[in-house]
Amino acid sequence: MLVVGEASYHILGGYDRLATALGVCLVTEALLSWWLRGKVANLASAYITGISLSLLIKPQANILWPFALGAFLAIASKYVLTYRGRHLWNPSNFAIALLLLVAADSVAVLSHQWGNDLRINLIIWAFGLVIASRARVLHVTLTYVACFIVFAVLRNLIVGGPLLAELAPVTGPMYQLFVFFMVTDPRTTVSTKRGRIIVVAIVALVESLVRLAGDFQIPLLRPFYVSPPLLALAFVGPVAMWLDLRRTAGRPDGRTAGPATAPVAVSV
């Protein structure tokens, strides 16, 4: 689909971007798993990470290094940034957040796809809802969207201007990947349904605070408002995971990994 999408709509910005992100993800996963765990891991997760990076990273023209570096950082984070044997960050989220913080002049995130056309948006949202539902993470998606809308209304009351300006971000293509496939990642969400709902609400709250910082132009937080949702998740997600792993560590059955048993659990 990506190959056809690139040929028809230039959705990636070049096959070299896809090849770089996918290639580095797969090679890094294979080498690190073989080196650190003694056998080559299943590469499906690295494949999905590579695809998500090639879709989400939109760098300055003619540079490929963000895809290579992002892919390496994403996969390496799974092996280095761990607690009790579990990685704390969603790999794509970690890599993109880090790139945005240290190389904002060269790297941006996806803002346009398929012409941001309403019909295409509706199709993607429909597929996303079905997939999230089958993966048993629909409550995460719906909680986030509901919180986003509530906080958007509150922000609008504070900063004024058109309400649609506050609601608009969630209609964009980056959010489609974020709400259906990133914030719902079974490997990096907490173990209980209630916990996941609370965590994703906090992500939306932090995102909203960052957005207010953007509206009031607080210089200290300027690096964060290049992509408030991705950076909010990058800060809230691992703290929640760490607390959850710590809380469940003493239990005889250990930590139950939330919705990870779902047959179509996918993440970016």
Add this chain to the structure above:
Amino acid sequence: MADAGWAWGAQFGDLNNDGLLDLVIANGFISGDSTKSYWYAMSKIAGAQGNIFEDAKNWPAIGRASLSGYERSRVLLNKGNGEFVDVAESAGVTDRMDGRSVVMVDLFNRGMLDVVIANEKNRPVVYKNVATGGHWLELTLVGTRSNRSAIGTEVTVELGTTRQRQVVDGGSGFCSQNDRRLHFGLGNNLLGAVTIRWPSGTQQVVNGLTIDQLHVITEPAR
């Protein structure tokens, strides 16, 4: 070249007469209050669903904020190996006005292209070119059977082993039109044949033109 700022008008021309086309890019969009940026406010709607983005009533008010304001223009010198280097600062192109259109013209008839930039809500700026070196050739074309301004005429100049082609145009870039005289930087190359293809279809080949001169060439009768 990808990092050229907001980038409005731009023109190619041989600024140092080395036989390679250089590029000047006028820059800056809205220079308002330098302490207030519209960038974040715009980002809220820039990635939104198309119908929302397309309707300006959904945009946050810009007020007195800046958006890509106070950007400097770019003067990109052609290195001849596929690379351009920005020499704006050293060339003295340092204004921070909101540039819109840019033209290149030999204002002082020295065989050297000068640069004029028109700015939004501000005075225009003339940058007099003080580069040295390199030979040149300028052509004023007068149409007879074609239009008198010779707009649309293609001129190909042989420079040693290479060729350079320019067209007399009626407008190039944003709200701008270069001097209708064509300017060719020759570097240290030998000038060969000059082939002129007039809009009427007539092809004229001129040999032996003296370099470092302006030549007036009239379209031949049928």
